Amino acid sequence: MSGAKTFLLELHCEEIPARFLKPLTDEFAMAFSAWAAGQGLVTSGLEIFFSPRKLAWRGAGLPASQPDQTDTQVGPPQRMCVGEDGQPTIQGLKFAEKWGVEFGAVRFEQPAGKKEPCAVVTITKQGRPTADLLAEALPGLIAGLHVPKAMRWGNSEFEFVRPIRNILCLLGDQVVPITVDGVAATSTTWGHRLYHRQHPEPVKIASPEVYEAALEAAGVVAGLEGRRTRIAQQLDQLAAEAGGRVVADAELLDTLAEIVEFPKIVRGEFPADFLELPKEVLVTSLREHQKSFCIEGPDGALLPFFLTAANRTDDPAGFVKAGNEWVLKARLYDARFFFAEDRKHPLSDRLEKLKALTFQRELGSYHDKTGRVVALTKALARRLSTDDEHIDRALEAARMAKCDLRTLMVGEFPELQGVMGGEYLKHEGAHEEVWKAVKEHYRPVGAEDAIPGTPMGCLLSLCDKLDTVAGCFAVGLIPSGSKDPLALRRAGQGLVRILWEQGWPLTLADLVEAALKVVAPKATKPEADTREALLTFFKDRVAYQLELAKYVGSVRRSTMAVGWMDLVDLKLRCENLSLFSEDPRFAILGQSAKRIGNILKDEAPLNDFKAALLVEPAEIDLIQHLHRVETQHDIIVTLNNLAELADPLEAFFNAVMVKCEDPALRATRLSLLHRLRQAFLRVADFSLWQ
Missing domain, CATH: 1.10.3210 (Hypothetical protein af1432)
Structure with missing residues (x-):
């Protein structure tokens, strides 16, 4: 067998609660990928599909056959496998027999971690057909899915989120023969219930590639993103036709996409006198009770319309619209009653x-x-x-x-x-x-x-x-x-x-x-x-x-290290340091700050600074630059001055021995470095600048 094939698995169940759909599909995808990697089956990952009655996965590029696998086994030391006469010992023969090879296939090497040569044999296992591997593994992978509220039905011992009514399982155009809870896999599935009123036969899936198109023809949009996109487009269109725009609610949009198989948005109306209720009351009531969107006008005020999803391709008799309007009106009467009763007494x-x-x-x-x-x-x-x-x-x-x-x-x-x-x-x-x-x-x-x-x-x-x-x-x-x-x-x-x-x-x-x-x-x-x-x-x-706030790591680490409780100060330092973060001088400054930290690591803070002792041009230049930093309070100017310290600091370290023999000069230079470190710490700990 050769060539790559596409794998498709669909579990068609009774209605699954929306909160379980994505966790279950994600968990199976992770488990399947881990299993495939363990079998040497390279795959690009699984596409996920789910709807109220379906959990489905599709993976392209699955090899038709598992590659041959080699496994190296290490046995006893050579001295125990071969006698002084050069003939194999009983222990050596037993080792070869254990792995099904002739003793001549055994070689002697010194594996890593061993102190002497040992018997080594390489076993090659011929790869098995992928369909056979899938048939063995899939029932266990399905049964291993974690369901917080797993259930059993009838006399079955199988636990799952809801009863499985149909299994579609293909590798290419071939059915993978699996059975789960008494349901055997086929090459067919079921579409929308309304579709099957006129088409009683199951839907034939010729290959995994036509899965989505075949389901849509049977009244089911397989992908969540496809349903979400259609709902959003219809919402915008119907709201615009009513002279307004949808009151945005991303969570409700996701909910509707999860609870319908074929999204069809319906616009309904409610009595305009309910608009006397606060906007938030109307929006919340429609969202919580009817899973409906409100429409607002250009001024932000609500219009007496709502938008909800029908789980079907159309609403020819208007029953969906009328039913939602009837229930919604009752809910809004309740809200009006609560609003009126609450206002009979002061909030206090x-x-x-x-x-x-x-x-x-x-x-x-x-x-x-x-x-x-x-x-x-x-x-x-x-x-x-x-x-x-x-x-x-x-x-x-x-x-x-x-x-x-x-x-x-x-x-x-x-x-x-x-x-x-x-x-x-x-x-x-x-x-x-x-x-x-x-x-x-x-x-x-x-x-x-x-x-x-x-x-x-x-x-x-x-x-x-x-x-x-x-x-x-x-x-x-x-x-x-x-x-x-x-x-x-x-x-x-x-x-x-x-x-x-x-x-x-x-x-x-x-x-x-x-x-x-x-x-x-x-x-x-x-x-x-x-x-x-x-x-x-x-x-x-x-x-x-x-x-x-999207500050880069070097800015975050270095600024927080010198103070994080005053957020006004922290924000000012972060914003201005970010402006300088690409300046190459700060990388040099970071290296110098680390060097200063290493020199002062075992030194107590010194205030014994005697400028007259410093005569080297590099240290005199450094003092002048440091003085400009110490006398400046504007953070932008301070950062400019700090950046200008990079070259003088490098020159100082190249020309001066800080821990020299002269105690007074040594103390003065250490004191200078201490002042430098304190100047840095007014803005950031540049030793953390990476």
């Missing part, structure tokens, strides 16, 4: 009710958390503002921030935490700074999300996240490895982003000390341990922030 009435809502067992209720956030807000606001009215508004926002957790609307849609509090305060006539701060204080909720749009919102968000992180650390709830059930890393990263983008004169050490004071009554761990853990935690978050 719910502050005391927060005592019955637990934030964390050891940290107490949300009422307790609110008290800590208010205290943090007061401490930090006074460092950022001298306007008492502004500070009072910040404290009011902190008191009201969590009250909407006791509203009907947030009970129905937890995603609207904060948003509804802001909306209710707006309807009550609260100051704009207050209601906006409450509305956006959960942001950023992820790496792609923006920070709050107002300074007060940023302050409230920072204090809320700081209390969460510091409080959890104070009671021993610290993320470890990949485990972070309370999303503390996300909260910490959001806090760092706010500081980074706002440019406030607050260091992370300041924040940690303020937080330790307010969480002290609840703390169960020693304060010193909590402080150390928090600083380590925030240092990691700052390092990641520098990555997000």
